[in-house]
Amino acid sequence: MKWFGLILLLVASLLAAVVLGPAAVPVRNLVHSPIFWDLRLPRALLGLLVGGSLGVAGASLQSLVRNPLADPFLLGLSGGAGLGAVVVIALHLGGPWTLPLAAFVGALVALGLVFRLGLVAGSVLDPRVLLLGGVAVGAFCGAVTTAVVSLAEASALRNAYLWLWGGLSGASWDSVTLVALYVPIPLVVLFAAARPLDLLTLGEEPARHLGTDVLATRRRVYLAASLLTAAAVAVAGVIGFVGLIVPHLGRALFGGRHRVLLPASFLAGGILLVLADTLARTAVAPRELPVGIVTALVGVPLFVILLRRWTAD
Amino acid sequence: MRRWAPLLAVLALTCRASDRAVAGPAHRIVSLAPSITELLFALGAGDQVVGRTVYCLYPPAARAVPSVGDGLNPNVEAVAARHPDLVLLYRSPQTETAARQLEALGIRTMILRQDRLEDVARDARVLGQATGRSAAGDSIARTIDALLAPPLPAPQARIAYIVWDAPPIVIGGGSFLDELAARAGAANVFHDLSTPSATVSIETIAARDPDWIAIVRDSVNAPPPDWSRRREWRTIRAVREGHFLALPADLFGQPSPRAPEAVALLRQLLIR
Numbered sequence: 001m002k003w004f005g006l007i008l009l010l011v012a013s014l015l016a017a018v019v020l021g022p023a024a025v026p027v028r029n030l031v032h033s034p035i036f037w038d039l040r041l042p043r044a045l046l047g048l049l050v051g052g053s054l055g056v057a058g059a060s061l062q063s064l065v066r067n068p069l070a071d072p073f074l075l076g077l078s079g080g081a082g083l084g085a086v087v088v089i090a091l092h093l094g095g096p097w098t099l100p101l102a103a104f105v106g107a108l109v110a111l112g113l114v115f116r117l118g119l120v121a122g123s124v125l126d127p128r129v130l131l132l133g134g135v136a137v138g139a140f141c142g143a144v145t146t147a148v149v150s151l152a153e154a155s156a157l158r159n160a161y162l163w164l165w166g167g168l169s170g171a172s173w174d175s176v177t178l179v180a181l182y183v184p185i186p187l188v189v190l191f192a193a194a195r196p197l198d199l200l201t202l203g204e205e206p207a208r209h210l211g212t213d214v215l216a217t218r219r220r221v222y223l224a225a226s227l228l229t230a231a232a233v234a235v236a237g238v239i240g241f242v243g244l245i246v247p248h249l250g251r252a253l254f255g256g257r258h259r260v261l262l263p264a265s266f267l268a269g270g271i272l273l274v275l276a277d278t279l280a281r282t283a284v285a286p287r288e289l290p291v292g293i294v295t296a297l298v299g300v301p302l303f304v305i306l307l308r309r310w311t312a313d
Numbered sequence: 314m315r316r317w318a319p320l321l322a323v324l325a326l327t328c329r330a331s332d333r334a335v336a337g338p339a340h341r342i343v344s345l346a347p348s349i350t351e352l353l354f355a356l357g358a359g360d361q362v363v364g365r366t367v368y369c370l371y372p373p374a375a376r377a378v379p380s381v382g383d384g385l386n387p388n389v390e391a392v393a394a395r396h397p398d399l400v401l402l403y404r405s406p407q408t409e410t411a412a413r414q415l416e417a418l419g420i421r422t423m424i425l426r427q428d429r430l431e432d433v434a435r436d437a438r439v440l441g442q443a444t445g446r447s448a449a450g451d452s453i454a455r456t457i458d459a460l461l462a463p464p465l466p467a468p469q470a471r472i473a474y475i476v477w478d479a480p481p482i483v484i485g486g487g488s489f490l491d492e493l494a495a496r497a498g499a500a501n502v503f504h505d506l507s508t509p510s511a512t513v514s515i516e517t518i519a520a521r522d523p524d525w526i527a528i529v530r531d532s533v534n535a536p537p538p539d540w541s542r543r544r545e546w547r548t549i550r551a552v553r554e555g556h557f558l559a560l561p562a563d564l565f566g567q568p569s570p571r572a573p574e575a576v577a578l579l580r581q582l583l584i585r
Contacts, residue, residue, distance in 0.1 A: 022513075023520030034548045039516045042545070096539060099479065150383070159477050162512070166480040169514060172545045286506065286517045288480070 002253055006267045010048075013274040017044035020278055022285040043171035047277045048270035049179045050168070050236045051246075053187070055269020056262050057225040057232075058243025059250060060190050063197045063258065064221045065127035072229040072243035075134030078164075079141030080110025081233040086145050086160045090152040099163060100175070100234040106141070107230035113137045115222065124204075125218040166237045167291030168277050175235045182231050186224035187266070193221050194258035201256065240292050241299035242269050242276075248306050272298070338445025339399035339421070343392050345384035346403035348427045348567040350375050352436060353401075355453060355570045358444040364395040371563045387411045393418055399443060401425060428509060430492050433457050433568050453570045460496060460573050468500035470583050472558065473523035473551075476510060478540040481518065485511050489568035490527075496572075497579035499525070519548045525583070526551045527558040529566060533582070535559040558582050 018030070018040045025033045057072040064070075084106020088098050117133035118125040149157045196217040199207040208214055232239070250264040276294040283289060343364035344350040350369035353362050359374055366384035369375050381391040386407050392400055392415065400415050402408040404426040412422040423443065425436050434457035441450015472494055474484035484490045485506030494501045502521040503511065526549070528538060537557045540546050547553050560582075564575045 022517040035516055035519060038545050038548050039514075039519070094539065096543065150386070159479075159482075162477070162482070163479050169480040169512075172543060174544075281514050281516070286503070286513055286521075287511050288514045288517070290512075 006264065006271070009271050010267055010274075013271045013278070014044050014048065017047065017274050017278045020282050022282065038173070039171075042173050042176045043168050043277065044274055045176050046171040046179065046235060047168050047274040049176070049183055050232045050239070051242055051273025052266035052270040053179075053183055053228040053232050054239065054243040054273070055246035055250070055265035055267075056187060056190055057228040058269075059247035059258070059261055059265040060193075060197065060221050060225040061243075062247050063201050064218060064225070065131055066201065066203075067127065067131065068248065069244070070131070071240070072225065072232070073238055073240065074138075075130065075226065076110040076114050076136075076138035076141065077107040077226060077229050077233060078238040079138035079145070080106040080108070081230070081238070082106070082160070082164050083141040083145045083148075084109075085164060086148050086157060089157050089160050090148050103164075103237075104230050104234035107226075107233055110137050110141055111223075111226040111230065115226075118222070124215045125222060130222070164237045165290045165292055167239060167280065168236050168273075169288065170235070179231060179235055183228065186228045189220055189224040190228075191259075191262055193217060193224075194262060197221065197258040198256075236291075238292065239273065239295060241295040241303075242273055245299040245303050245306075246272060249302065252306060252309070339397075339443055341395065341397045341399070342444070343381060343395050343397040343400045344369065345381075345387050345392070345401060345408065346425070346427065347371070347384075348433070348569065349401045349403070349425060349436070349440070350378075351567065351569055352427075352433065352440055352453075353444065356437070356441055356444055356446045356449045358440070358446055361444055363397060364392060371566075371569075384408075389414045389418075393420065399423065401440075403427070427568050428487065429489050430457055430461060430568055430572050433489075433570055433572065434461075437570065457570065457572060460576065461492075465495050466498045468495070469498045470500070470524045471502050471522070472499045472525040472527050473502045473518055473521065474527045474529075475518070476529065478538070478546075480512050481515055482510050482512050483518065485509060489572070490565065493565070493572065493575050493579060494527070496576045497583060499579070499583055515545055515548065519550075523549075523551050525556045525558050527560055527579075529562050530559040532561055533559050533578075 018036060019027060021035065021040055023035050025035050030036045054072055061072060062068060062070045081103035084102035085099055088102040114130060114133045114137050118130045123129050196212045199210050199212045200217060204214055246265050246269040249268055250261050254260045254264045272295065276298055277291050280289040280291045280294045340361055341363045342353065342361050344353055344362055345366055347366065347369045350362065350365050351371050353359065354372050354375060362378050364381040365375055365378045367380045367382060368384065379395065381395060382388045384403060385405055389411050397420055400420055400422045402412055402422060402424050404424045408424065412424055415422050427433060427436050434454040437450045437453035441447045474490050476482050476484060483503045484501065485508045486501065486504040487507050488509040491501045491504055502523045537555060541552050564571060564578065
């Protein structure tokens with residue numbers, strides 16, 4: 001029943017996303033309109049894929065670091081992506097895919113640094129070390145980014161920040177195809193790790209006694225969740241709150257078992273982002289809001305309701 | 314009290330220096346905005362300019378003036394090191410703090426906000442007086458007033474200025490570019506947005522259906538931008554039809570005393 005509701009919501013949100021928009025397209029003519037085919041449909045599908053990826057990445061990382069505050073961007077990836085984007089603009093590198101590619105590479109470099117820090121001094125990707133390493137790498141990348149922006153002489157650099165918070169406005173069939181081909185790989189890795197993730201939430205020692213290879217699980221989950229996030233930031237910039245809130249919603253509705261929680265987080269993340277983007281496009285038309293602002297405006301009240309329920313229990 | 318005497322003496326001296334600067338025309342000016350730098354050179358006060366921002370590139374003679382860095386977030390020490398008797402700033406929260414710090418050093422400051430063409434006329438008079446070139450200032454102001462005085466011509470075409478593609482940013486009614494278009498006989502399809510610029514979606518641009526896409530480029534002959542080949546952008550009719558207006562940055566990059574020249578060029582491009 002809950003699944004049925006979730007699927008119904010997903011269909012409704014996708015319909016809303018392709019029917020609503022600043023251009024007046026009569027519903028009868030919708031399927032003949034380039035506005036539908038080249039703008040609204042790829043944007044809705046990209047929202048579904050990116051929101052779903054952030055939901056799953058958030059749920060996995062929260063279980064991995066055993067911290068309900070974990071967000072896919074907490075581990076330094078947004079800082080790395082921003083630095084990558086600013087560096088290619090400062091070097092005047094052109095081309096349609098340069099910015100997304102640079103952001104992706106930047107996120108991967110940050111990922112690699114945090115991963116290496118997590119293995120320092122024989123640590124088994126200790127959650128505390130990962131969190132601290134992520135915050136430190138993110139802050140360092142942020143500082144270098146600010147330095148490049150203030151020292152380089154390109155007025156386009158100010159727009160690098162806009163791009164980083166630009167949301168789904170750059171959606172195209174190219175980006176949808178790319179993400180649709182890429183995202184299933186880390187998703188399958190995470191879904192396959194559902195059982196060991198269940199055990200890890202019991203704690204490192206119990207998990208080991210029940211036969212889990214703790215380091216291997218952590219390595220797989222960390223890398224797969226980060227690769228999902230890096231792809232999301234490359235095509236849609238930094239979108240906050242989806243990866244933080246959706247897993248909590250999923251746990252409240254479906255419980256903590258990852259075999260159920262991860263697919264539920266994918267659907268809920270997709271729904272939240274598609275709805276938020278539809279609002280971002282239409283609420284203040286002809287202007288457009290950054291979608292991250294809408295996810296925060298929608299997500300934070302939801303989060304407060306959840307917090308009240310927890311503290312009441 | 315005796316301990317403070319030297320400090321008081323210094324304070325008294327700096328106050329007097331400041332008063333003296335108010336009395337006569339400024340001889341060592343640091344300009345912290347490209348539009349102000351251009352106006353100073355147009356007034357014939359170029360040799361009184363001893364500092365500029367890295368973005369002040371017009372007229373070419375301005376490039377010979379030492380740069381003091383960024384204008385919106387000025388480095389007060391770098392500005393003071395040029396020993397100016399007048400610093401001209403663009404209005405923003407950071408520049409107001411910088412202006413207070415400079416005043417505390419005994420340097421006279423003026424904060425100007427040159428966003429629209431009527432601001433150019435007003436600032437030409439103000440700066441003409443400050444530099445001892447009132448006649449030149451009045452002459453520039455009269456040229457701009459003459460441009461703005463007649464009723465607007467009936468628009469012959471509809472245009473959209475696109476200044477950035479990811480996310481799409483367009484020029485709104487609060488910008489001098491909107492005025493230049495209106496004077497050239499073109500209606501900015503985003504005139505209803507009161508701010509100088511705004512983020513919109515590609516779909517909104519397609520829905521407003523401009524006849525021309527105006528883009529500020531290095532030269533009039535610049536090719537259409539890379540993004541114009543992308544499928545999602547081709548939902549806009551003007552992009553499909555290749556109707557781009559490349560507007561040279563040195564003329565259209567800032568509100569300028571050469572606004573009549575800019576209007577004439579835009580009118581000519583629209584006819585072609």
